[in-house]
Amino acid sequence: MTNDIFLKLKGIQKSFGGVHALKGVDLEIRKGEIHCLAGENGCGKSTLIKAISGVHEIDGGEIEIEGEKVEKMRPIDAINRGIQVIYQDFAVFPNLTVAENIALNGEVKNKARLVDWKEVHRTAEEAMNQVGAKLDPDIQLERLPVAGKQMVAICRAIINDAKLLILDEPTTALNEKEVENLWKVVRSLKEKGIAIMIVNHKLDEIYEIADRLTILRNGSFVSTGLISEYDTARFTKDMTGHDVTSAKYAPEESGEEIFRVEGLSLSGRFTDVSFSMNRGDILGITGLLGSGRGEIGEALFGITPVESGRIYLNGKEIQIKSVNDAIKNQIGYVPEDRLTQGLFMQRSILDNVVVSSIRKYFHGVKLDDNQMEEAADHWIKELSIATPSAKPAVRNLSGGNAQKVVISKWLNTDPRLFILNGPTVGVDIGAKSEIHQILRGLAQKGIGIIIISDDLPELLTNCNKIIIMRDGRIGEVTDNTIERIEL
Amino acid sequence: MKEKNKYAFLTSTQMILVYVIIAFSLVVGFRQPAFFSPATIITICRTGIFTMCFALCEMVVILSGGIDVSFPAIGCVAMYVPMYIVNRVYKIDSAFFAFAVAIIIGLLFGLLNGFLVSVLELPPLIATLATSSVASGGVVTLLGTREFTNLPSSLQAIYNTNLITYTAPDSGFTYPLNVLILVPVVAALLVSWVLRKTMLGRGLYAIGGDKNAARVAGFNVRKLQFIAYVFSGVFTGIAAMIYNILMHSATTSALMGDEMITIAACVIGGVRITGGHGTVLGTFLGVLLITLVQNNLNMLGIPTSWQRFVVGIVILLGTILTSWQAKRSMNAGRA
Incomplete structure (x- = not known):
């Protein structure tokens, strides 16, 4: 032997x-x-x-x-x-x-x-x-x-x-x-x-x-x-080192619609995409690479805006032609590649947390340092980011903690709709379940959560509604009671 | 597959440059039939001699992932000091001496650049800017700013040695092509061979592509960076002496400002400013286009005052083309 x-x-x-x-x-x-x-x-x-x-x-x-x-x-x-x-x-x-x-x-x-x-x-x-x-x-x-x-x-x-x-x-x-x-x-x-x-x-x-x-x-x-x-x-x-619960997410039916899109199209990317979500819902979008799953997220955040279709947030029709429009309408977005798109790796946790909501802290021409520190400390505690303070640069954090910083950056803008593309890519299993718990908590508070992911078990556990994209169209819509997803 | 390769070849940066050069020549020739004459070729060669030399230096450094903005200053020192010695200190009438001093000066500043970039790991732009300042400030402080317009007879002899002389049949003007044209020609062939066929050349590409990967692969990254800057320094020394011989002028500022046009020639020729990409042939075409434009704008009836502007536009378009090609190449990976 x-x-x-x-x-x-x-x-x-x-x-x-x-x-x-x-x-x-x-x-x-x-x-x-x-x-x-x-x-x-x-x-x-x-x-x-x-x-x-x-x-x-x-x-x-x-x-x-x-x-x-x-x-x-x-x-x-x-x-x-x-x-x-x-x-x-x-x-x-x-x-x-x-x-x-x-x-x-x-x-x-x-x-x-x-x-x-x-x-x-x-x-x-x-x-x-x-x-x-x-x-x-x-x-x-x-x-x-x-x-x-x-x-x-x-x-x-x-x-x-x-x-x-x-x-x-x-x-x-x-x-x-x-x-x-x-x-x-x-x-x-x-x-x-x-x-x-x-x-x-x-x-x-x-x-x-x-x-x-x-x-x-x-x-x-x-x-x-x-x-x-x-x-x-x-x-x-x-x-x-401990048992991780993986109970499926099943919110109470609220019946209160918070977000709806009708006939969204972007040539070459996706066609005629319609869906709606109620208060408390976590919506999952999946599909093969190139099926349009990621492009929908980018379109809703105004990176590559849709060419036609209607978007309603909390019952009001909104126009998203640019990232600025999305931010004005309190939409948050965590990109798939957070290292290059979502974070300033060399800067401190504090800087990263306040970067998208910096206007809040201007008093005249001066930034309110105390308020910014409070905000950063608040989120470090709230999302249990493992760091001694808000000072260290983000690149010193592990993948899971870095992802929590991206999430707090957007939470600090008080989003009404929060889109996450591959929220747990490169995040280890413990931090992953923590992030899932955070997202569930946000959904309960009435924030619309959309998770775009190819991690099918992740969607099945955490989304109560799942859209499967095929060749730029909605292929199938399902809840999470099924056992397996066929792409 | 073959079709695709053919398409890729026909739309490569180099081929597009060839089209642009041909188109430009046709336009100039159409306005001024005198353009289509052996005299034009000789004029282009003559003005392109040192631009090509400097572009070769710059290309090797950029390939290795660096940049060298110090060569004009180094070149000025390398031609000024030997001429100063010959004229004011001790009259040594020897071409060998003049070139030797120029080469040694180039070597020393090349070593300094290599030390700053590879050992102290300073950003190449800052390091060579500093070297440039030290070189040109130093020589002015120590030796003043004169202009030497007399060549010792040994250098004058080189000036008088022509490869061929073309006499225009109608006007009787003579167009001599100096023997020094062989320097950039031989150097270009040599550099091209080294880059393609030797591990030294592949190593330069490798460190320009990814320093870390090169280290893991077992390349001596520091040594290769050193070699790039030392080559640049030494060859700049030679090129500066050639400038002195052909122009009959050695000053402390003659070449200053040439770095931009040289870098532009490289980049237009497909040398990527981020390192790792570029060929001698491309650089040659870049130099050819810029020289052509600089020399012949007046033939198109564009006033001299506009020339800088037009050259700037050419550089801009050329760089856009190269960066567009680079993007196209990277996007191909995603599809």
Whole structure:
């Protein structure tokens, strides 16, 4: 049995300036298995990967590779022993071609002086055949979608005789179809005997792909086992340390309409979209990428306004021709890519909270600092944002807390309608359920909540009304009593 | 697939530049038939010599993800100092000496730029602005502002060496093409080869594309940045001496202000200001277009006072084209 084990970690410890990032972690990866490493943000997953790949030197514990103890692991040792990591940013070159991206690292390692373009193409071709990727070798990488860049990163990793491929949150930026394709590639690599470790915290994806699972929490090892040994309850309990309720959202029927749209159309994006929501409703909009699901949100917020159709908020018809119109009508919007669109990462929590409602704090020409601080502190408490004060820059916060800052920014504008596109993308399971509770509370207070998401379980639990978009039209409208959504 | 590649080629930045150059030439030639004459080619070559040299320097630096606005100042120092020595300190009549001093000065300032950008990690614009100020302020303070218009006989000999001389049959004017045209030609071929065929060249593209990815891949990012700035400095020194020889003038301010037109030539030629994109051929076309426009506006009957304005418009349109091409390229990834 022990021959099957490729990598074995025993009691790995690592601390940074007195903070224990890893407090004795065990991990066992077998040859040709797909192993998921799960845990909430900040549990030590990234540190563990960096320990395995030799980027961080460990303070204690043992690393064994193929039964042989490794005394000191440097990045080059890890690579020579067949360990390859694909980080979330892929570390690829957007300006170079597919072929060059795949072959370049090998050429650098061989200390080549001249580039043999025939050899570059041959290497790339071979790697793509092995992985089963079909890409034009001469296309520049910036022209590829994220999934394509990822394939290039995988091709590049395996040309160096990889025996263990580590993928750090590989599905974050992919749509459902691309994820499926990724799993196909991962499985075919597995059949070639390559061990694969995937860092992930989406339960449904883990069920689909993993053979075994290891869960970390706060830098400690919690549990490991076959995927069949885990059900949802155990998984969430091991991840968060407590039981997370996931009762379906079922508001009382109020019968009081707060928002209605009729015949919204935007050529090339969506056609004839009509729906309405009552006080207390949380409306979910889903569909495949390109089905118009995200575009509706952007249209209602005036980013790309609709060309025809009527919009009624609290019984009054309103015009939304620009973002300004939307803000005037007290509509809030959390974009899908909050890092680039929703937040000023370098600025403090306080600055981010008040940025959309800054007019409130002007007294003459002066800003009222005290009032702004009060507002920021209020939301930090209200949404339990984990921070000592409102001063730190947002980029120091975890994904979940950053998302709470975006939400408080809009809550501070007293919205009547609040649209969230992918509100829990990249947010770990504990913070996710907190955000869901917040949204439910807002809906109860009479704020219209629209969640746009491809996370179907999220919609089924939190929305009492779900719209499924297909090819720019409403395909189906349903409540959340159903078990599965077919896109 | 083939059709698509063909379309992509025909609408590439370089091909569009070729169309624009042809169209412009036709318009000028239509108004002034004298335009279609070997004399025009020689004139263009002559005025384009140093612009091309400087554009090569700038292109290499921009490719690597940086920018160099110090080359006019470095160039001025590199031609002024040897001429000052020859004229006022000790009369050394040697072309080798003049070029050697120019190269050493270029090298030193290139090293300074490389140090500021790669070791101290200053933003390249600020670093090279500072270098520019230090270079031009330093030389004025120490050596004053004279103009040297006499070449020592060794340099004069180079000036007198022509590759070919064209005599216009009707007017009898002669149009000599100086042998120094070979410098940008050889340099362009060499730089092009290095960029395409060597790991050094690919490394420059790599660090211009993504520094972090380049580091992970095992490139020595600092060394590559250093090389880019040092090349720029050294070649600027050579180009400045060429300027001095052809213009019979070395001053402390002759080249100042050239950085904008040079950067513009690069960008029009498809060099992306954010780094990682660009070719020697594109840069050459960019230089050709700008030189053509600068030289021939009067032939179109546009008054000299308008020339700066028109050149500005050309730069603007050229840059819009390049950035539009870049956007088109990135959007292709989303579809």
